[in-house]
Amino acid sequence: MNPGNILIVEDEEIIRASLRRLLERNNYSVSEAGSVHEAELSYTLKDFDLIISDLRLPDSPGTEMINLAEGVPVLIMTSYASLNSAVSTMKMGAVDYIAKPFDHSEMLERVAAIMASKPAVPDRSTEDVLSETHTGYSGILGRCDAMKLLFKRIRKVAPTDATVLIQGESGTGKELVARALHENSRRANGPMISVNCAAIPETLIESELFGHEKGSFTGATAARTGLIEAANTGTLFLDEIGELPLEAQARLLRVLQEGEIRRVGSVQSQKVDVRLIAATHRNLRQLSASGDFREDLYYRLKVVELRIPALRERGNDVLMLAEKLLEKVCSKMELEVYSYSPEAMAAICQHQWPGNVRELEHAIERAVILCDDDIITPETLDLDVHVKSTFFRTDAGNAGSNNVVETQDGLSLEDYFQRFVLEHQNQMTETELAQKLGISRKTLWERRQRLGIPRKKASA
Numbered sequence: 001m002n003p004g005n006i007l008i009v010e011d012e013e014i015i016r017a018s019l020r021r022l023l024e025r026n027n028y029s030v031s032e033a034g035s036v037h038e039a040e041l042s043y044t045l046k047d048f049d050l051i052i053s054d055l056r057l058p059d060s061p062g063t064e065m066i067n068l069a070e071g072v073p074v075l076i077m078t079s080y081a082s083l084n085s086a087v088s089t090m091k092m093g094a095v096d097y098i099a100k101p102f103d104h105s106e107m108l109e110r111v112a113a114i115m116a117s118k119p120a121v122p123d124r125s126t127e128d129v130l131s132e133t134h135t136g137y138s139g140i141l142g143r144c145d146a147m148k149l150l151f152k153r154i155r156k157v158a159p160t161d162a163t164v165l166i167q168g169e170s171g172t173g174k175e176l177v178a179r180a181l182h183e184n185s186r187r188a189n190g191p192m193i194s195v196n197c198a199a200i201p202e203t204l205i206e207s208e209l210f211g212h213e214k215g216s217f218t219g220a221t222a223a224r225t226g227l228i229e230a231a232n233t234g235t236l237f238l239d240e241i242g243e244l245p246l247e248a249q250a251r252l253l254r255v256l257q258e259g260e261i262r263r264v265g266s267v268q269s270q271k272v273d274v275r276l277i278a279a280t281h282r283n284l285r286q287l288s289a290s291g292d293f294r295e296d297l298y299y300r301l302k303v304v305e306l307r308i309p310a311l312r313e314r315g316n317d318v319l320m321l322a323e324k325l326l327e328k329v330c331s332k333m334e335l336e337v338y339s340y341s342p343e344a345m346a347a348i349c350q351h352q353w354p355g356n357v358r359e360l361e362h363a364i365e366r367a368v369i370l371c372d373d374d375i376i377t378p379e380t381l382d383l384d385v386h387v388k389s390t391f392f393r394t395d396a397g398n399a400g401s402n403n404v405v406e407t408q409d410g411l412s413l414e415d416y417f418q419r420f421v422l423e424h425q426n427q428m429t430e431t432e433l434a435q436k437l438g439i440s441r442k443t444l445w446e447r448r449q450r451l452g453i454p455r456k457k458a459s460a
Contacts, residue, residue, distance in 0.1 A: 004049035004115050008032045009039050009065060010077075011058050015100070019052070022104050023111070036060040036068070045069040050114055054078060066093040067156040073114050077102065092160060138180035140173060141324055144317045146309040150177070157304045158184035163256065165301045166279040168308030171358030174279040175239060177308060181277055182235040190234030193227050198243040206248050212264035228261055228274060235275045241301070242282035242293060249294045256300045276301075311353040311360065321360060322348050326376070329365050338374045339424070342417055342437065347378040375436055418451055430455065 006023055010016040011034050020030045031048070033039035037059045045051070051069055053062035055078035066074045073095035096110055136142050137151035157164060158181045166174045175194060182192045200208050211226030228236055238244070244252065255261055256276060260269045278301050287293035311318055322340065330337045340348070344367075353359055367380035417437070424433060434444045448454055 003027055003112075005029045005031070005047065006111070007039060007043060007045070007048045007051045009034075009036065009051065009053035009057065009062060011035060011054065015054075019107070022107065026108060028111070034058075036062070036064045039065065040068055045072060048072050050075060050111065052077060052111075063092050063094065067160065070155065075110060075114060138184060140176050140180055141321055142314065142317055143320060144309070144314045146313065147317065150306060150308060153304075153306055154180055155184070157181065157306075159186060161186075161275050163275070163301055163303045164277045165284075165303075165305045166277065166308065167305060168279070168281060169310050169356055170281050171356035172308040172310060173357055174308060175237065177306060178235070178237040178239075178277045178279060182237075182275075185235070185275070187234050187275055191231055192235045192237060193231040194237045194239065195227055196239045198240040202245050205245060206251065207264050209248060210251060210261050210263055213266045223263075226261065226263065228255060229270075229272060231274045232272050233274075235277060238276065238278045240280055240282075241278040242280040242284055242287055246292075246294065249297050253294065253297045253300060256297075311356040318348055318353070318360070319345060321357060322364065325361050325364050326368070329361070329368050333368060335368070336374065338368060338371070338376055339420075339436070340376045341378075342420055344376045344378050344381060347381060347383045351383045417447060418453060421448070421453055425455065 003026075006028050008016055008019055008023075008030060010019070010032070013034075016032050016034070020032055023030045031043060033042055035057050036053075039045065039051075045065075045068055048069070050073050051065050052075045053065045055062045055076050062074075062076055062078075074093070075096045075098065076094045077098045077100055095114055098107065098110055136147070137154065140147075140151070142148070142151070154177065164178075164181060166177050168174050168177075178194070179192065182188060195209070197205065207224070207226070209226050209228050211224050211229055214223045238252075251261075255272065255274070258269075259273065260271050262269045284293050284298045284301070288295040288298045311321075322345075326340070327337050348360075355362075363381050363383065364376070366382065367376045371377065371380040420437065421433060424436070428436070430441055430444060434441045437444065439447075
């Protein structure tokens with residue numbers, strides 16, 4: 001019987017071959033790779049029961065396998081044996097640590113113990129239903145490739161304590177990403193404190209972040225706990241960190257380097273256990289080059305950098321988001337769910353959305369409030385685009401025309417016509433469908449015939 005599948009990640013071929021022979025003699029199935037990159041490209045890491053990786057590898061450290069393997073136990077081996085490195089690798093999620101050179105019997109004992117204690121793999125289908133639907137991850141909606149990549153990186157970095165810098169335009173959902181990182185981390189039971197650095201006056205920001213002692217400045221009538229201290233054992237999210245004054249940046253750097261703070265007016269420092277997540281829409285590299293942002297703090301913040309794509313870069317995600325947000329707005333207003341006219345859907349695709357998802361949500365909320373019936377139109381959305389509607393309002397003589405209005409994503413108004421009819425024809429009469437589309441019953445019938453979607457007759 002095969003006791004388990006093991007992957008060895010080791011750049012020294014002699015050690016890798018020796019360890020492979022040892023494990024295979026004890027009936028383990030063994031695969032091997034010379035680097036983290038080779039392992040990721042060559043294998044599906046979740047297929048293994050254990051990964052044994054050297055700490056020092058040519059491209060990335062062996063601890064990177066902990067994030068890439070997502071739940072597969074990782075045994076770290078290294079010739080640089082020390083208590084500090086052992087503790088640090090265990091904190092990062094390694095299941096065990098062994099120093100080279102190791103005895104064969106010791107290695108086999110460690111491997112057998114890990115295999116014996118390996119928990120049962122949870123049912124992925126259940127997990128998918130609970131937390132990772134096909135429309136997004138952890139409350140963030142998205143289907144495009146850029147968002148799928150973002151979700152993959154969130155899953156990798158969330159369980160660690162790594163500092164994260166989130167880059168993205170205003171309205172893209174930077175705080176949602178920060179909350180997803182917190183809720184999927186080991187600190188999920190701790191507090192998450194969110195701070196908008198641009199909203200706090202420059203004269204008060206140090207007091208707000210670090211706290212102050214009584215009498216430390218005029219008006220300080222009592223000691224006050226700062227927001228960093230309040231986030232102890234949890235996560236501190238600093239939005240618009242590019243607006244942080246230079247003096248506060250220097251003090252924040254000390255928090256990241258030493259894990260301690262000192263209240264304004266105090267001579268004593270105190271330890272804090274806080275994970276920092278920062279976000280900005282500004283280019284911190286340029287700000288640091290011009291001296292408006294500390295370069296050393298910038299490099300401390302970008303341990304892991306996540307970029308959220310703008311809405312205009314997300315292709316058909318905009319339609320999916322529009323539908324989900326419409327459901328949300330109607331539910332909040334206790335209304336039956338409204339529908340978009342095909343022209344409105346085309347307008348949504350054509351608009352550039354400089355305010356991103358926030359602008360889209362506000363436009364939909366305004367449209368629901370202002371529309372006279374339950375159909376959202378481009379006029380109620382108040383979008384600065386001009387959508388041709390002749391496709392839906394042609395005379396019978398033009399019914400055979402092949403002129404089709406194309407959106408910027410390659411979708412046509414014919415697509416929207418088909419989608420609307422197929423989604424609503426079982427609940428609406430032909431007269432109601434024609435009214436919703438703004439066309440006559442005759443035109444509706446002609447479009448059905450040309451597009452190959454005849455009316456389904458109800459069964460007796």
